[in-house]
Amino acid sequence: MQFLSDNTAAVHPLVWEAMRAADSSDAGYDGDRLSQQLDAAFSDVFERGCAALWVATGTAANCLALSTMVQPHGAVVCHHEAHIEMDEGGAPGFYLHGAKLLLAEGEDAKVSVDSVKAVLDPIRDDVHQVQAHALSITQASESGCVYRPDELQALGELARARKLGFHMDGARFANAVAFLGCSPSEAAGPVDALSFGCVKNGAMSAEAIVFFDPDLAAVARYRRKRAGHLQSKGRYLAAQLLAMLKNDLWLTNAAQANAAARLIAEGVGDRLLHPVEANEVFCLLSADEREILRSQGFEFYDWGAYAARFVAGWDSKPEAAGALSRAIGRL
Amino acid sequence: MQFLSDNTAAVHPLVWEAMRAADSSDAGYDGDRLSQQLDAAFSDVFERGCAALWVATGTAANCLALSTMVQPHGAVVCHHEAHIEMDEGGAPGFYLHGAKLLLAEGEDAKVSVDSVKAVLDPIRDDVHQVQAHALSITQASESGCVYRPDELQALGELARARKLGFHMDGARFANAVAFLGCSPSEAAGPVDALSFGCVKNGAMSAEAIVFFDPDLAAVARYRRKRAGHLQSKGRYLAAQLLAMLKNDLWLTNAAQANAAARLIAEGVGDRLLHPVEANEVFCLLSADEREILRSQGFEFYDWGAYAARFVAGWDSKPEAAGALSRAIGRL
Amino acid sequence: MQFLSDNTAAVHPLVWEAMRAADSSDAGYDGDRLSQQLDAAFSDVFERGCAALWVATGTAANCLALSTMVQPHGAVVCHHEAHIEMDEGGAPGFYLHGAKLLLAEGEDAKVSVDSVKAVLDPIRDDVHQVQAHALSITQASESGCVYRPDELQALGELARARKLGFHMDGARFANAVAFLGCSPSEAAGPVDALSFGCVKNGAMSAEAIVFFDPDLAAVARYRRKRAGHLQSKGRYLAAQLLAMLKNDLWLTNAAQANAAARLIAEGVGDRLLHPVEANEVFCLLSADEREILRSQGFEFYDWGAYAARFVAGWDSKPEAAGALSRAIGRL
Amino acid sequence: MQFLSDNTAAVHPLVWEAMRAADSSDAGYDGDRLSQQLDAAFSDVFERGCAALWVATGTAANCLALSTMVQPHGAVVCHHEAHIEMDEGGAPGFYLHGAKLLLAEGEDAKVSVDSVKAVLDPIRDDVHQVQAHALSITQASESGCVYRPDELQALGELARARKLGFHMDGARFANAVAFLGCSPSEAAGPVDALSFGCVKNGAMSAEAIVFFDPDLAAVARYRRKRAGHLQSKGRYLAAQLLAMLKNDLWLTNAAQANAAARLIAEGVGDRLLHPVEANEVFCLLSADEREILRSQGFEFYDWGAYAARFVAGWDSKPEAAGALSRAIGRL
Incomplete structure (x- = not known):
């Protein structure tokens, strides 16, 4: 994930x-x-x-x-x-x-x-x-x-x-x-x-x-x-x-990545730092919250001290994106 | 070739x-x-x-x-x-x-x-x-x-x-x-x-x-x-x-290319411009002679007005190298 | 001036x-x-x-x-x-x-x-x-x-x-x-x-x-x-x-320029943007005020929209510096 | 000189x-x-x-x-x-x-x-x-x-x-x-x-x-x-x-320098390396000959191992140029 x-x-x-x-x-x-x-x-x-x-x-x-x-x-x-x-x-x-x-x-x-x-x-x-x-x-x-x-x-x-x-x-x-x-x-x-x-x-x-x-x-x-x-x-x-x-493989691939990012964004609510218009989700998360997500197997980069960046690729699995979304929602 | x-x-x-x-x-x-x-x-x-x-x-x-x-x-x-x-x-x-x-x-x-x-x-x-x-x-x-x-x-x-x-x-x-x-x-x-x-x-x-x-x-x-x-x-x-x-794939490949170059050199005789120590053969050939070789299907670069360069790759066929060598010998 | x-x-x-x-x-x-x-x-x-x-x-x-x-x-x-x-x-x-x-x-x-x-x-x-x-x-x-x-x-x-x-x-x-x-x-x-x-x-x-x-x-x-x-x-x-x-001509000249700048600063009061420690005086002045000073013969550069910079040279005349200081004081 | x-x-x-x-x-x-x-x-x-x-x-x-x-x-x-x-x-x-x-x-x-x-x-x-x-x-x-x-x-x-x-x-x-x-x-x-x-x-x-x-x-x-x-x-x-x-001071000065160079060139004969068309004289001179000239007070640069370069300035004295010319002629 x-x-x-x-x-x-x-x-x-x-x-x-x-x-x-x-x-x-x-x-x-x-x-x-x-x-x-x-x-x-x-x-x-x-x-x-x-x-x-x-x-x-x-x-x-x-x-x-x-x-x-x-x-x-x-x-x-x-x-x-x-x-x-x-x-x-x-x-x-x-x-x-x-x-x-x-x-x-x-x-x-x-x-x-x-x-x-x-x-x-x-x-x-x-x-x-x-x-x-x-x-x-x-x-x-x-x-x-x-x-x-x-x-x-x-x-x-x-x-x-x-x-x-x-x-x-x-x-x-x-x-x-x-x-x-x-x-x-x-x-x-x-x-x-x-x-x-x-x-x-x-x-x-x-x-x-x-x-x-x-x-x-x-x-x-x-x-x-x-x-x-x-x-x-x-x-x-x-x-x-x-x-x-x-x-149009380039567009197919990009659409898949975008869709995965939108899936993630669904659970993010007010935490979103920017509108999700491409394949990246920037999300306010405390250090503790990030720790919890990582302990659940999600890999991602910190984005400064108070946020995280999630990037979806052309091969990101919808299930993984959904799981991440729900995990954030549960925080 | x-x-x-x-x-x-x-x-x-x-x-x-x-x-x-x-x-x-x-x-x-x-x-x-x-x-x-x-x-x-x-x-x-x-x-x-x-x-x-x-x-x-x-x-x-x-x-x-x-x-x-x-x-x-x-x-x-x-x-x-x-x-x-x-x-x-x-x-x-x-x-x-x-x-x-x-x-x-x-x-x-x-x-x-x-x-x-x-x-x-x-x-x-x-x-x-x-x-x-x-x-x-x-x-x-x-x-x-x-x-x-x-x-x-x-x-x-x-x-x-x-x-x-x-x-x-x-x-x-x-x-x-x-x-x-x-x-x-x-x-x-x-x-x-x-x-x-x-x-x-x-x-x-x-x-x-x-x-x-x-x-x-x-x-x-x-x-x-x-x-x-x-x-x-x-x-x-x-x-x-x-x-x-x-x-040592790198050495195996290089040895094959060198061998092909030596094969080519065998037919070159006095035409050689430089000793053949690697995978390149530099060979005095008139424009007419180069034309003849090309008409026989050999591809190579001119090297100035009076010579040609033949480069052997790791995948050069010994048969092709031998054919080139003989073709030069026949000129 | x-x-x-x-x-x-x-x-x-x-x-x-x-x-x-x-x-x-x-x-x-x-x-x-x-x-x-x-x-x-x-x-x-x-x-x-x-x-x-x-x-x-x-x-x-x-x-x-x-x-x-x-x-x-x-x-x-x-x-x-x-x-x-x-x-x-x-x-x-x-x-x-x-x-x-x-x-x-x-x-x-x-x-x-x-x-x-x-x-x-x-x-x-x-x-x-x-x-x-x-x-x-x-x-x-x-x-x-x-x-x-x-x-x-x-x-x-x-x-x-x-x-x-x-x-x-x-x-x-x-x-x-x-x-x-x-x-x-x-x-x-x-x-x-x-x-x-x-x-x-x-x-x-x-x-x-x-x-x-x-x-x-x-x-x-x-x-x-x-x-x-x-x-x-x-x-x-x-x-x-x-x-x-x-x-020490370099120090004599600099001391003269600094002194002229301090002279200017005397009339500036609250308008000063920075302490005057060398030969430059940065001074809050409206466009109108700058116009008045220029009409009196003082030459200087605007410093953004609301201020002016006055620079004293080694050969600035104390009288000119004093006159400028008083002119600013009168504004 | x-x-x-x-x-x-x-x-x-x-x-x-x-x-x-x-x-x-x-x-x-x-x-x-x-x-x-x-x-x-x-x-x-x-x-x-x-x-x-x-x-x-x-x-x-x-x-x-x-x-x-x-x-x-x-x-x-x-x-x-x-x-x-x-x-x-x-x-x-x-x-x-x-x-x-x-x-x-x-x-x-x-x-x-x-x-x-x-x-x-x-x-x-x-x-x-x-x-x-x-x-x-x-x-x-x-x-x-x-x-x-x-x-x-x-x-x-x-x-x-x-x-x-x-x-x-x-x-x-x-x-x-x-x-x-x-x-x-x-x-x-x-x-x-x-x-x-x-x-x-x-x-x-x-x-x-x-x-x-x-x-x-x-x-x-x-x-x-x-x-x-x-x-x-x-x-x-x-x-x-x-x-x-x-x-036209620039032309007057240059003409003086050129004239001094031509004066030098007069004594140089076959030693000249290049025609003298400006203010430089390049002259074949052995190390010994250069030594002799220097001992007579002429200053100049070696030009490789066998020659010297003499450059005339706008203020070169005709007498000095003439003296150099004669000194080379005597070698």
Whole structure:
């Protein structure tokens, strides 16, 4: 009864199958038959032309995407709880050559037009101050909450008006689309680049960076190699991504994880810290209460001193989620 | 009859098996049971204590290793044909924050004590000139040739005397050990860090960086995350490495590739550009001759205007190697 | 009646004289007779061995000093209003190759042992989080306030205990010493490197980086050249520094500026935002009130929407300071 | 009788005068009256619109200029003896965030269209290889030789055809113009940015970066601050540059230095290594011969094992140059 992270989930059987089928190859790096299909496959998903590059991690996806938009003397506006700020070991500083992160506020780890303006407006056009070059948001957010299409449009307009690149960290983009029930394109909004997560959702080691601007993709191809992220047997990453897209496996998996999270949330009542819109449940629980849950076999992370985080994976069992929900309800 | 690259080889069945067995996990990143076994497994191989980190590519392995030895204002001495100089898209400049590569000469893409001194000696202790912080060599070299243990000792003494870190790019280290017939430790010599290649030798997406100095490894752990190379499902990389080490699969595979290369070399006669000591054969062939070979179904890369490179993989068929050898002999 | 900044002050006549006397030279860069005297001259001031390098700006001094203490994957703890965070155009990100600034709280733009601990303690020894490598404080602070010797000792102990380098931005160090009336060594405390400001205090284009650890100075010499800060006619910078030290001109100038600031403060009453301990006066003033002062010929910067900053230079006239004080009193 | 370097020359009296006149100021950084005149003053010199920024060193000028043209994953083509490759302590690696220098051949330290093509043509459009983003040449070259206007046009066409930025290191640009007797604009050719040297030619601490593309200048302003090169009393640098331009002092000084070099060259005969087109004389001289010259009071640097370099400054005495010439003739 493991709710530590969606990273501990297994690889989906269909992904395994696709990887095995990639064993025989015509070419190395991303010259193979499978890698060459990615642009078309993602263009289908997003109903417009895009270029898609595989990479092994979400950190690399985020930072490579941003490196195409942000010059070293610039900055990225993001939420103060954003993964790029909190959890990537300083990777943005590395990939962006010292560019800054400028931290915005917002409920549920989501920025708003107003909170982004509150960061941007005090910056004078003055060389003593670092200027913003891009806006990065997370869909679903670090609190498991989802930007609605109209919010994305408004943020996109702001980005365009301020001449900012617009990036989306979609480590849990699938969960957001499954929640919204809209098209992937609507859930992405007018971003220039999307880190399209798969590892948390049934893949083994492949994320996609989806560029809606081919010029950015051209830069990213060089930066990916320069960062040591161009795998020589890239066909195995392409195979994972194609398997995830095939027959909407990515959406099926995400819907399962979301459903498990909703099941957990049912018993949580007033303890909920954030609305449950994706596959994460943040829940006020005292240290004693957490101890009780752990003694019953539930695994999860503390979330500060007074709360816990439960993450459902694509393979979380509904029975386990239900049991957790009831156990919380009994506390 | 494919001799393009060892990167196009399949993943070995035992590696697949080990990966599948890693599906259920206790922890993410490198906290899992398998990743935790790496230090001990590599210490067994090298008969001394070492710390081993998985990464997905040889470029990342080389550059992360060097980043623990070279400050941004320093330099790395390497052969002018070294992979880090020629084929990594500027990754050393990225990982080392602008440190330089200082290029040494040498037959068969191997540096010598004298050729390294020829680079080092003219550098004055003067801030106008970039100072060397490390020496990096490739075992087996980019020409498929192998440093002997006494050569490694001599280079190691030079490195120590000049206070240089000592790194080995071992993308084909297995092939070198198989050729030398010595212990892995002798084939590595007194290096501080070794990029231990597996992807060209039957793995899918896992190389090891082996540190013989734990302080360097401690830095590398932070740098790996910062470079986006800490995979969240790292257990699948650890599984690959452990499978390669188990029962010396890495040496068996390399011996097979070396044998295929020797088979090819038999028909080559005077056309050989370099001794065949690993799994690569460099062969003088005119454009017309290459055309003839290709028309017979052999795939390989041109090597400049007058030569070709044939690379044997762990799964190269002896029959194909023999056929190629005879085809060259008939030219 | 100019109180905009100490940067608009003139160059002191004795500094001009020393520069002119440096016209004939024996050697370029820092090989000249004057540059060679700096270590001894600053060792006299600080009553212990130190190495001193000239640079042209405080930003370069701060960032070069920090670059000797902080690896690219690390971080610097500093006050959230620190110059390195607020006013250096991202220079720390450039010089430290993407290392982070971690921001501490504190009254009067001064950090405390507790506020630094509040930053350090939540950082786990975990590669997902950037680790602190140095602590940087400003003496006098960005609010014109001064660390007392016991505060410096306590911060130094914390830095030592946490294995942090300890740096002091002393753009207005002279003003702090003049205020404290203690020795320069006491006013610096146990820092490893001090940016010793002169440009705001009567020099033209020379600051010193004073290293109390010779190993750090050795690195800084290479980094200075690499940053394009090794001037070929460095003797003119050395001349400025030596002139500032001679007969304690630096302290005389600072005392004059401090006195002018105290004069201003006399009329300010409850409007003071911070104690006036150096040469800056921060004063609550409405937009209308500021307008009145400007119409009377006083020049100064707004400090947010409700306040103004008045800075006294070494050449501020007591009469002007008195006039300003009375003008504020009359509001 | 000092011919070590033009860096040891004194500051010209008219430059001193202009600096003293800058003592009273209206604004800091580059907001002052003098800095604001630079664009117009240089536009007059070059007979077309340009933007000019002061910096303290040639290294900073070169690297900041290049940083506006070269992305971190790119490269600069330059001569293998170029100052940026040989003498700047790795500054291009720092300022360009790890971009490479690609080294071209050429007589007299000058590249040619053919030698640049010999570097560019083998580079495939392949992420494994670093792509060139700019071409940088030195006018006058490191061997004291001068590009003719038609050579500059040809190189400019090549740069444009290959989409390269075009930069000129003009540390001795004044000497080149004085030699060519053409307009400054013709001597600069179609470069995008020029490092306009003054420190070797009578100034104290001011070089100009002249941008013929305003977009590049806009980036450079941010990069200059970020590199700690925005001096707070920048008016003293602007004063130096304006004094150098006034009444063509820069050309007068350069003509004097060139004349002194030609005087030296008269006695050199077959010993000359390069044509003397600027203010440097490279001369074959054995160790014994150099010893004899030094015993006669001449100061200069060895140039490898078999030669010496003599550099004339704006203030070199014709008598001393003549004496040196005769002393070499007597050897």
